[in-house]
Amino acid sequence: MPDVRTPARPRPAATGGPGPGAAELLDFVRRTAADAPLVASLPLDPEGRTWIRLEGPGGSEAWLIGWPPGTGTGWHDHGGSHGAFATAAGTLTEQSLAAQLPTEGWKTLELADGVDRQRTLADGRGRAFGPHHVHQVLNLSPDAHAVSVHAYYPPLPLMRRYSRTGPVLRLEEVERPEDWR
Template identity: 75%
Template sequence: MPSAAVPSAAGSRPASGPPTAAELLDFVRRTAADRALVDSLPLDPEGRTWVRLDGPGGSEAWLIGWPPGTGTGWHDHADSFGAFATARGDLTEHALAVRLPAGGWKTLELADGLDRSRRLGAGDGRAFGRDHVHEVLNPSPDTHAVSVHAYYPPLPLIRRFSRTGPVLRLEQVERPEDWQ
């Protein structure tokens, strides 16, 4: 995936301690409303693009472009909590209302009733806690979406999963050097 230089996002607060989930949500919403920044993101018709941003309080933040029909696949953010907001277009989030075991497993069978879905249009955002398992998709067949994401602490790793019905399988563990 192409990436670009690191701009400074408007509204970053001084580093006076770890940000809260509410502060991350406020940051991603304010940043998503910055038309000049959103418009500066290079968009690729084939794959997602991203630019790293200066997040509040030492958080990790990203501006991400989503071509039509693309998504993240199922994943979590390890011990980081975070927030994201849609700046342009629409995104759909599918999430699991369950905390997964930290390690020692490759396949889990999920109980009924754990699935949650939400649509996030331009200006919509959400915060999430540690151990949040989800996938984010741009369901549009013809329109790019752009979003802003922030995580604290900065992502130590991302676990990627495949899902077939109720079965969730750990497929890969990515470390920061894999995406930076």
């Protein structure tokens, strides 16, 4: 995957408080997704995701991400951080679990019926999520790139990656910030 890490324009930080909440992160990603010159500055690659790290509000971590057709994140969580994302161009599909998973002490879980959720997010649409959110984000388009903005608070301490076969979810690896910066 191409590694595009050029810093984008800084964003003002929130003042006071322990950090931005979900509503503030959602507002930030929606406003940033509407910044056409910033979105256009992201180099797009036909074979791999590209990204630019952004300054999020109140010390949050933020990213502008390009998604070639047919790409996705795979199942993952955000290591206890809450966050938000919005689509700036194209359409993304989010598949998520409506169940809180234990964070430690397991390798394989069988998911109950009815925990799967799916939503489609087109230009400008976004969503916020809590610290126990498990999902995957996909660009299901066969021929169009998508671009999105993501923000997390506190900055991601780790990400757990999962594989899934039917109702069985398996913890595959734990990534740390040094793995993706």
